[in-house]
Amino acid sequence: MARRVTRKGLRRAKVKLIEGALFLSALFSVLVTAGIVAVLFFETAEFFKEVPILDFLTDSQWTPLFADKHFGILSLFAGTFLTTAIAMAVALPIGLISAIYLSEYASLGVRSTIKPALEVLAAVPTVVYGYFALLFVTPLLQRLIPDLSGFNSLSPGIVMGIMIIPIVSSLSEDAMHAIPMSLREGALALGATRFQVATRVVLPGALSGVAASFILGISRAVGETMVVAIAAGQQPRLTLNPLVPIETVTAYIVQVSLGDTPTGTIEFKTIFAAGMSLFVVTFVLNIFSYLLKRRFREVYE
Amino acid sequence: MNSAFNPAYNPASGPAFKIEGLNAFYGPKQALKNVGIGIPQKSVTALIGPSGCGKSTFIRCLNRMNDLIPVFRLEGKILFDDTDIYSKEVDVIDIRRRIGMVFQKPNPFPKSIYENIAYGLRIQGINKRDVLDGTVEESLRKAALWDEVSDRLKEPALSLSGGQQQRLCIARAIAVEPEVMLFDEPCSALDPTATAKIEDLILELKKDYTVVIVTHNMQQAARVSTQTGFFLLGELIEFNGTDRIFTNPANKVTEEYITGRFG
Numbered sequence: 001m002a003r004r005v006t007r008k009g010l011r012r013a014k015v016k017l018i019e020g021a022l023f024l025s026a027l028f029s030v031l032v033t034a035g036i037v038a039v040l041f042f043e044t045a046e047f048f049k050e051v052p053i054l055d056f057l058t059d060s061q062w063t064p065l066f067a068d069k070h071f072g073i074l075s076l077f078a079g080t081f082l083t084t085a086i087a088m089a090v091a092l093p094i095g096l097i098s099a100i101y102l103s104e105y106a107s108l109g110v111r112s113t114i115k116p117a118l119e120v121l122a123a124v125p126t127v128v129y130g131y132f133a134l135l136f137v138t139p140l141l142q143r144l145i146p147d148l149s150g151f152n153s154l155s156p157g158i159v160m161g162i163m164i165i166p167i168v169s170s171l172s173e174d175a176m177h178a179i180p181m182s183l184r185e186g187a188l189a190l191g192a193t194r195f196q197v198a199t200r201v202v203l204p205g206a207l208s209g210v211a212a213s214f215i216l217g218i219s220r221a222v223g224e225t226m227v228v229a230i231a232a233g234q235q236p237r238l239t240l241n242p243l244v245p246i247e248t249v250t251a252y253i254v255q256v257s258l259g260d261t262p263t264g265t266i267e268f269k270t271i272f273a274a275g276m277s278l279f280v281v282t283f284v285l286n287i288f289s290y291l292l293k294r295r296f297r298e299v300y301e
Numbered sequence: 302m303n304s305a306f307n308p309a310y311n312p313a314s315g316p317a318f319k320i321e322g323l324n325a326f327y328g329p330k331q332a333l334k335n336v337g338i339g340i341p342q343k344s345v346t347a348l349i350g351p352s353g354c355g356k357s358t359f360i361r362c363l364n365r366m367n368d369l370i371p372v373f374r375l376e377g378k379i380l381f382d383d384t385d386i387y388s389k390e391v392d393v394i395d396i397r398r399r400i401g402m403v404f405q406k407p408n409p410f411p412k413s414i415y416e417n418i419a420y421g422l423r424i425q426g427i428n429k430r431d432v433l434d435g436t437v438e439e440s441l442r443k444a445a446l447w448d449e450v451s452d453r454l455k456e457p458a459l460s461l462s463g464g465q466q467q468r469l470c471i472a473r474a475i476a477v478e479p480e481v482m483l484f485d486e487p488c489s490a491l492d493p494t495a496t497a498k499i500e501d502l503i504l505e506l507k508k509d510y511t512v513v514i515v516t517h518n519m520q521q522a523a524r525v526s527t528q529t530g531f532f533l534l535g536e537l538i539e540f541n542g543t544d545r546i547f548t549n550p551a552n553k554v555t556e557e558y559i560t561g562r563f564g
Contacts, residue, residue, distance in 0.1 A: 183411075191477060201410055204412070
């Protein structure tokens with residue numbers, strides 16, 4: 001009897017131990033995230049002690065590394081906006097069309113081949129995409145557009161779009177797949193074609209899930225670093241011309257982090273201000289996509 | 302023709318469907334065995350039988366809904382208006398528009414009440430406001446739902462009760478002016494009051510439409526139908542006047558099922 005009790009006690013202790021270990025690892029990741037945000041916040045506050053926030057938001061130049069210093073973040077965000085817009089112009093239509101194809105048209109065999117193949121795209125390291133943009137896509141585009149400079153936002157934008165297709169297609173396809181079969185049957189029984197079922201029943205029904213995939217795609221494009229650092233150039237410029245060199249927020253952070261900027265200087269602090277701005281943008285986008293996804297769940301589950 | 306088929310039964314109206322030697326398969330599994338039957342126009346035909354007997358498979362053959370299942374295969378003929386609906390020249394879209402269907406669970410689209418009814422017209426390219434308005438009202442009236450929803454047509458269809466949703470689905474099917482209405486256990490998800498309303502509606506519909514209803518509920522078959530077919534293990538065991546089936550069936554197996562000895 002006594003032995004059985006000890007065994008039971010041992011088992012209980014084991015369970016407690018495992019539970020505790022799991023809790024600690026969860027806690028660890030939360031604490032690390034909180035720490036990162038805290039550092040960002042602290043350093044950004046330091047930065048704004050020296051640079052007025054109005055200058056930061058309205059100045060049209062970004063030249064913290066030069067003698068005549070300007071801190072207009074808009075020049076960097078113009079680059080981010082440009083590459084993101086080009087990427088989404090590629091990723092949205094292609095991603096959505098392949099999602100519709102996979103969910104509504106593809107046979108089971110095709111689906112089970114193409115879907116994993118698309119998802120492999122997501123496993124290619126982004127630095128490979130960067131060199132692909134610089135050394136393959138840019139020269140190719142230069143044959144069509146002679147004015148295109150060696151560094152530009154068009155080529156990395158397109159390549160980033162290709163990179164983001166699996167995010168859009170995979171999440172959109174999940175949302176469409178979750179539309180009950182009975183709705184499709186209802187429409188077909190009224191004499192709808194498969195295309196009408198896809199565009200007028202499935203797509204509207206899955207809209208919030210599809211929109212969430214778009215936003216996640218955008219947030220991925222905004223945060224993408226390697227491709228633009230390699231192929232877009234390092235010239236902050238307040239422009240919407242896709243043919244000239246630009247610099248995105250992320251590429252700037254790489255530039256300063258890799259350079260010999262001394263810690264504690266204003267040049268150094270700029271990367272925290274830039275990082276904070278980026279964080280706010282992607283954070284808002286992710287919350288948006290989360291809310292959309294939740295709304296989607298409420299309707300169908 | 303099936304040996305159990307009752308050649309003596311002579312319906313009052315000519316057939317809307319003539320089905321000959323129908324075999325249906327899901328992969329290697331045979332779901333229907335040599336079914337032959339004539340379904341009369343403008344009257345209600347009920348199909349009864351225990352679960353898995355093939356009655357749902359059968360009704361879904363009539364508007365080619367089984368086409369959606371990749372492993373499904375069919376042999377034999379289904380003549381509708383003297384055309385085999387499975388022949389190559391036939392446009393399946395046209396067939397489904399002419400042969401409407403109401404399903405087991407109400408399946409309104411996540412749109413407004415109005416747009417649910419208008420859907421069938423919109424996919425035909427009809428978008429004129431007055432035409433849509435007229436059809437929406439007429440269909441809802443025919444489905445005995447107009448009085449309950451006329452003041453909230455813009456509200457989501459999913460806000461209706463289950464019984465109302467099912468009548469909405471009937472109205473949606475009526476809106477495209479089909480010749481046949483197929484009901485696949487339309488009341489299995491509804492309470493008795495809602496069921497009674499649907500049954501009244503079905504009796505009303507037979508004036509204008511050929512109605513085929515699959516049901517689990519034998520009382521329901523007795524209440525609404527003029528003739529009844531009894532399926533068992535993929536075979537049509539008996540097809541006869543509903544009165545005859547329920548009072549004096551020709552086949553002993555039918556009698557055993559009707560009296561509740563199995564199923």
